[in-house]
Amino acid sequence: MKRYLQIFFLLLLITGFAAAxxxxxxxxxxxxxxxxxxxxxxxxxxxxxxxxxxxxxxxxxxxxxxxxxxxxxxxxxxxxxxxxxxxxxxxxxxxxxxxxxxxxxxxxxxxxxxxxxxxxxxxxxxxxxxxxxxxxxxxxxxxxxxxxDSAAVNMARAESASSKFNLNVANPRENTINAVTIVPSAKGIRFSPDEYYIGTMDSDEVFTISFNIESDNPGKALNEPANLNFVAKFKNGDNWRESEPYSSSYAPPRDSKNQNNFLLPLGIVAVIVIASGAWLYRKRKLSNKSQNGTRST
CATH class of the missing domain: 2.60.40.10 (Immunoglobulins)
Structure with missing residues (x-):
């Protein structure tokens, strides 16, 4: 009887198991x-x-x-x-x-x-x-x-002053990207820093970065306009990516020292010309007075 009861309860368990x-x-x-x-x-x-x-x-x-x-x-x-x-x-x-x-x-x-x-x-x-x-x-x-999404890092020129070049860097993607680095290049120009490490950028995040710009020849000043190129390197997950180059023109500020050195001789010449003119005018006037005095005598 006990064995039959065990079989009965086992059948109940199996039935409930299957029903579940x-x-x-x-x-x-x-x-x-x-x-x-x-x-x-x-x-x-x-x-x-x-x-x-x-x-x-x-x-x-x-x-x-x-x-x-x-x-x-x-x-x-x-x-x-x-x-x-x-x-x-x-x-x-x-x-x-x-x-x-x-x-x-x-x-x-x-x-x-x-x-x-x-x-x-x-x-x-x-x-x-x-x-x-x-x-x-x-x-x-x-x-x-x-x-x-094929979108990469966006770059755009920001307002720049003196010898600095400012750049806005934006992440237009829906996801976070990592190890963002901006690498500049231009013929005859030395950048400082030589590359700018931003790091992690969240979606829609914008950074403004700055580069110092000078001639790569210490003995030659940077006087002519130049074309600057910037490339963004970054990681999307474990994948290294690189943006299309962003190009912008750069005009170096005028060297006030050289400008003053150029204006100084001009100023001296102008003073000499004015002084000479005043002296000639005075001499001519005195000469006229002397002639008038002789005639009246």
Whole structure:
């Protein structure tokens, strides 16, 4: 009789176990891409968190809270996953198999490597993701969005004074970029610093930086206008990127010392001319007076 009772309770357990998974496999899917927004040619890591949400749905609650039966019912086996690429985005890593069990409110994270093609256009692309699990081998399908944006660091000239050149540097992207460095170049010109390290730039953040400009020949002053070029180097995730060159003209300020040295001789000449004119005028006037006095006599 005792054995029959054990078999009866075991059948009840199995029946409740199967009923808990009759409708769905309660797995929540949370994807994250690093970098958050790709550039053409970028490689990225797509992290997909799989969480057992059975407790949130109330699955297995009829088995009795805290019982062994409920724990078994709430645990979910994950058999395999599959990530499908799309036009312009390639999945470069393998799918997962036999991931094991995840208990109530537990989660595991799987990682895929993806790569954007060089000629991909800006936009949002949907990658098809499937996870197969549960005791009845249910497949859950999700569309995972991946953003692509070709925008790089923007640069524009700011107001400059004396021998400094000021530059506004902006990040127009939706995501943070790192190791931002501005590298200047121009023929016959020496910049100080020779490159400007900004570091991390958040989305829509703007920095104003300054370069000192002088001739690369210590014995020759910078007197002629010059064309300046600036390139921004930065990291988008683990990908090193470089912006298109930004060009701007630069006119050196007038050297007040040289200008004064030039004006000084002119001033001396002007004084001599004025003094000479005054002396001649006075001499001529005195001569006229002398002649008039002689005639009257």
């Amino acid at each position: 998974y009759e409708y769905h496999m309660p797995v929540n899917i949370h994807p994250t891409t690093t970098p958050a927004v790709l550039m053409p040619g970028d490689e990225a890591i797509l992290a997909i968190e799989l969480q057992n949400g059975a407790a949130s749905y109330g699955v297995g609650k009829d088995a009795g809270a805290g019982s062994i039966a409920q724990s078994a019912l709430l645990s979910t086996p994950l058999n395999r996953t599959h990530l499908e690429g799309t036009e312009g985005i390639e999945v470069t890593s393998d799918d997962y198999r036999n991931l094991g069990m995840i208990g109530p409110n537990d989660q595991i994270t799987i990682y895929y490597r993806i790569k954007a093609s060089q000629n991909i256009t800006s936009g949002t692309y949907l990658l098809g993701f499937d996870v197969v699990g549960g005791y009845d081998m249910i497949t859950i399908h999700r569309e995972i969005p991946v953003k692509v």
